[in-house]
Amino acid sequence: MTGDVLNDFCIQAATVNGSGSQSSNLVITKALFHMGIPVAAKNVFPSNIEGQPTWYDIRVSPQGYQARKRTVDILIAMSPATWERDAANVRPGGAVIHEAALPRFGAADRDDVSWYPVPFARLAREKLEAKPDLRKYLQNMIYVGVLAELIGLDPAAVEQGVRDQFRTKPKAADLNLAAVQIGVDYTRDNLVKTDPFRVAPMDGTRGTVLLDGNRAAALGSLMAGCTVLAWYPITPSSSLCEAFIDYAQRFRVDAATGERRFAAIQAEDELAAIGIVLGAQWAGARAMTATSGPGISLMAELTGLGYYAEIPAVIFDVQRVGPSTGLPTRTMQGDLSFVHTLSHGDTRHPVLLPGTVIEVYEDAQLAFDVADRLQTPVFVLSDLDLGMNLWMTAPLPYTERAVDRGKVLDAEALEQVAEWGRYRDVDGDGIPYRTLPGTANPRAAYFTRGSGHDEHALYTEDPDVYQANVDRLRRKIEGARTLLPAPLIEEAGTRVAICAYGSTHHAVVEARHQLAEHGVETDYLRIRGLPLHPAVAEFIARHDRVYVAEQNRDGQMEALLRQELPGELADRLRSVRHFNGVPIDAEAISDPVLAGELAQREPADQQAIETDRVPVG
Amino acid sequence: MPSIAKPPVRHPALPVNELGLTERDYEGPMSTLCAGCGHHSVTAAIVRALWEVAVPPHMVAKLSGIGCSAKTAAYFLHGAHGFNGVHGRMAPLATGVAAANSELLLIGISGDGDSFSIGIGHLVHLIRRNLRMVYIIENNGVYGLTKGQLSASADVGSTSHWGTAGVIQPIDPMLLGLSLGATFLARGFSGDKVQLVPILKAATGHRGLALIDVISPCVSFNDHEGSTKSYRFTRDHDVHGTETDFVEPRPAILAAIGREGITDLTLHDRSRVRARAVPQGYDPTDRDAVGAYLREAHARGEVVTGILYVDPSRPTFHELLGVVQRPLVAVPYSELSPGSAELERFAQS
Numbered sequence A: 001m002t003g004d005v006l007n008d009f010c011i012q013a014a015t016v017n018g019s020g021s022q023s024s025n026l027v028i029t030k031a032l033f034h035m036g037i038p039v040a041a042k043n044v045f046p047s048n049i050e051g052q053p054t055w056y057d058i059r060v061s062p063q064g065y066q067a068r069k070r071t072v073d074i075l076i077a078m079s080p081a082t083w084e085r086d087a088a089n090v091r092p093g094g095a096v097i098h099e100a101a102l103p104r105f106g107a108a109d110r111d112d113v114s115w116y117p118v119p120f121a122r123l124a125r126e127k128l129e130a131k132p133d134l135r136k137y138l139q140n141m142i143y144v145g146v147l148a149e150l151i152g153l154d155p156a157a158v159e160q161g162v163r164d165q166f167r168t169k170p171k172a173a174d175l176n177l178a179a180v181q182i183g184v185d186y187t188r189d190n191l192v193k194t195d196p197f198r199v200a201p202m203d204g205t206r207g208t209v210l211l212d213g214n215r216a217a218a219l220g221s222l223m224a225g226c227t228v229l230a231w232y233p234i235t236p237s238s239s240l241c242e243a244f245i246d247y248a249q250r251f252r253v254d255a256a257t258g259e260r261r262f263a264a265i266q267a268e269d270e271l272a273a274i275g276i277v278l279g280a281q282w283a284g285a286r287a288m289t290a291t292s293g294p295g296i297s298l299m300a301e302l303t304g305l306g307y308y309a310e311i312p313a314v315i316f317d318v319q320r321v322g323p324s325t326g327l328p329t330r331t332m333q334g335d336l337s338f339v340h341t342l343s344h345g346d347t348r349h350p351v352l353l354p355g356t357v358i359e360v361y362e363d364a365q366l367a368f369d370v371a372d373r374l375q376t377p378v379f380v381l382s383d384l385d386l387g388m389n390l391w392m393t394a395p396l397p398y399t400e401r402a403v404d405r406g407k408v409l410d411a412e413a414l415e416q417v418a419e420w421g422r423y424r425d426v427d428g429d430g431i432p433y434r435t436l437p438g439t440a441n442p443r444a445a446y447f448t449r450g451s452g453h454d455e456h457a458l459y460t461e462d463p464d465v466y467q468a469n470v471d472r473l474r475r476k477i478e479g480a481r482t483l484l485p486a487p488l489i490e491e492a493g494t495r496v497a498i499c500a501y502g503s504t505h506h507a508v509v510e511a512r513h514q515l516a517e518h519g520v521e522t523d524y525l526r527i528r529g530l531p532l533h534p535a536v537a538e539f540i541a542r543h544d545r546v547y548v549a550e551q552n553r554d555g556q557m558e559a560l561l562r563q564e565l566p567g568e569l570a571d572r573l574r575s576v577r578h579f580n581g582v583p584i585d586a587e588a589i590s591d592p593v594l595a596g597e598l599a600q601r602e603p604a605d606q607q608a609i610e611t612d613r614v615p616v617g
Numbered sequence B: 001m002p003s004i005a006k007p008p009v010r011h012p013a014l015p016v017n018e019l020g021l022t023e024r025d026y027e028g029p030m031s032t033l034c035a036g037c038g039h040h041s042v043t044a045a046i047v048r049a050l051w052e053v054a055v056p057p058h059m060v061a062k063l064s065g066i067g068c069s070a071k072t073a074a075y076f077l078h079g080a081h082g083f084n085g086v087h088g089r090m091a092p093l094a095t096g097v098a099a100a101n102s103e104l105l106l107i108g109i110s111g112d113g114d115s116f117s118i119g120i121g122h123l124v125h126l127i128r129r130n131l132r133m134v135y136i137i138e139n140n141g142v143y144g145l146t147k148g149q150l151s152a153s154a155d156v157g158s159t160s161h162w163g164t165a166g167v168i169q170p171i172d173p174m175l176l177g178l179s180l181g182a183t184f185l186a187r188g189f190s191g192d193k194v195q196l197v198p199i200l201k202a203a204t205g206h207r208g209l210a211l212i213d214v215i216s217p218c219v220s221f222n223d224h225e226g227s228t229k230s231y232r233f234t235r236d237h238d239v240h241g242t243e244t245d246f247v248e249p250r251p252a253i254l255a256a257i258g259r260e261g262i263t264d265l266t267l268h269d270r271s272r273v274r275a276r277a278v279p280q281g282y283d284p285t286d287r288d289a290v291g292a293y294l295r296e297a298h299a300r301g302e303v304v305t306g307i308l309y310v311d312p313s314r315p316t317f318h319e320l321l322g323v324v325q326r327p328l329v330a331v332p333y334s335e336l337s338p339g340s341a342e343l344e345r346f347a348q349s
């Protein structure tokens, strides 16, 4: 054994989609978690149900880093199609657990890694008492045992992981434990450990749970009192809607009658989904939809209707890689500028930018309040990485909160109002008062329309009335700047800063440590919503260079900042972009920032530091 | 064009309905449509029907898409909330409104462009959902608001104002509805208020989706010789498929069907409709027979009107959703939040 690397490495399971490897990978992840070792799991999967290569990266780190790590320390190679490439990717000194039948030549023929050939297929055939179709799945559970034995996973933690995974099927749990044991036994009897990677229990996961952002969004929506869900299935947002239905089945079904206190409508498309949301909200229910880029594109016209007719709506956009169908199962922050001004004409929508699972949960709740308060569609921008991967997070807190339904006049309240006009700005904040259909007051009725209207919701094409109305809308949305969460700022008074939003956060945390090791101290600004909070410009004004890190090709946030900031501040921005579809890692930020900063110090050396992946500037 | 309010004068001698309201209380602001447009008469029939069945105005939600037809949602029942959405998307809006508040009576006004082209995907699914709604298609065979292009209900050979003729088979919403399991299908003619009012009244009493195709001529773009959606053509080819006397209680409507012979009706504008009664034994609950009859009639160039098909047995939207009897908007927040204890237990599991 050469040296010793404890609790700080990355395992990659390269398997075949639909082979049950997801269960194996979750068992490993949970076993590590139960041992108290901080873990981060990233599923890099294909747009396919069965038969295509798929990767699962499990990172352990004593610091609790949650971002993806670029290097692979231990490869579990079960996918013939990508075997050579996967093996070539392992870092020198790494380890490869592989199906013994995979041929070791070409790129897979290297002597700087530890090889652990295991005859998985034969073991499964000879040792597993299961039907052939089940065997395919159980075969992958054998590698859990091999890995466990090699790196020292606590058998009790592995068993807990298996029992967690098959909570509702104790029989299956036993079968899977038997498969794990086959791997353990084989390793003990046949393999000699020559790699340095090992785990030992620590106290790094206490008070946390493993949860994905989509579940958090679903629970947040439920807590917010959302009663109508309309959706059309699309990766990576389907699991959000399915989780909402799960939770609602659990919390919103009358025990005596079986009646539901929610309506979940699987719509015919995303146009219908947003239409249903607008209809329900117009009638006074809290309603939401969740989708991804292609669905957002379809929602453009109706979102504009919501904006102009002033109807609340909550739209979760769990972003994936575009344009078009793009890479449907990969992650990106590519919809930022699109959703912010979705639809034709002058439109602008509040956008919440959660970066952690807890924030997704909180923002889900806040989104309904902001939508009601401003009477406008509100977007919550998540992404595949945040939405579908498991994150270590504090448990979702129960927040005792007054639900803000905004300015709604019921029959009695209307009695007290001398003159009511649906679109009159009475309070000077641009937000009018609305009534709901069914209000038993003869003055309550009004006619909602997406065409030109005056303060009393009557049709008009009058230029002055139009202009005053859309100007009021502008003022109204301006109010979102301080309704949305303020940016999160970590500031020690240096002149260099990193700015990020959403799931990019986790790579920034690590990148800042890496930069500090290279002598570059950075401050940090994390934007939490659009339109921008005033604190954003103030922060930038206190810095000479601000690196805006994001996961898209065009630097969408940087462009938005440039649009809003005075030129003198805009000049301080540098753009750091990562856009290959896999979650951003720390080096994707620290490399270009370091290069930029070194260049700053020694102008003559500008060419000396090359970054191969990420354009700077 | 600003919307024009009607003077709020009320004649003391106007008759009142059960709620003590006059027919004027079911009207809306002055229409801005062309004089003679068929849609006016549909509006008038809606006003009359709603007044006669004495719907509380505030318990109605009026919905529409975009088109001349869609505009008319504003021109009746000023005491009801209305929602003129975007082109073709009335059905999703309606679905949301119904989901939120099951106590509202939804009245939707659409056009043939709105429903059969841009919005047909939604219409199809609305029919499948069977939510409680009176869905009226003011069918003129053209896109009125965009100046007379042929729509998907234009018959083959029917010429447009601009001289082009329909070449593709038209969509017949009654046959479409039958194939999708619609639960209430009726066709009327804007020129025949005598027939249309009872159809509408029956529709308000239906517990699911009532789809009503109303031939409603566009005098500006589709009322010429050669058009099959003109007043003249419709009058000449209108066949009353069923008698549409409105008989309370509502289900009894099914009884008044199937008289032999030809009836001549005098319309409000003094023209006459030749209405041949359907064959004895027309059964508006027999899906296959209705479908066959409509296809044969269409082949003969007849426009069959009346309440054509009714199936009160199918579950409604709310039954399919399994939601509470109360409107969801009436469920208090305390019954929506799981509460801290539940959440705590949930977090542990």
Ligand SMILES: Cc1ncc(C[n+]2csc(CCOP(=O)(O)OP(=O)(O)O)c2C)c(N)n1
Binding pocket: B066, B067, B068, B069, B070, B087, B110, B111, B112, B113, B114, B115, B138, B140, B142, B143, B144, B145, B146, B151
């Ligand atoms: C997305 C979109 N495309 C096109 C239009 C233009 N447009 C307005 S009304 C209309 C057709 C209306 O025809 P129909 O529904 O038959 O109503 P009618 O005017 O005949 O009553 C069209 C194409 C629009 N408003 N929105």
Ligand code: SF4
Binding pocket: B033, B034, B036, B037, B038, B039, B068, B069, B140, B144, B145, B217, B218, B219, B220, B221
């Ligand atoms: S254009 Fe045709 S449909 Fe439109 S208002 Fe005039 S007559 Fe009616």
Ligand SMILES: [Mg+2]
Binding pocket: B067, B111, B112, B113, B138, B139, B140, B141, B142, B143, B144, B151
């Ligand atoms: Mg039309």
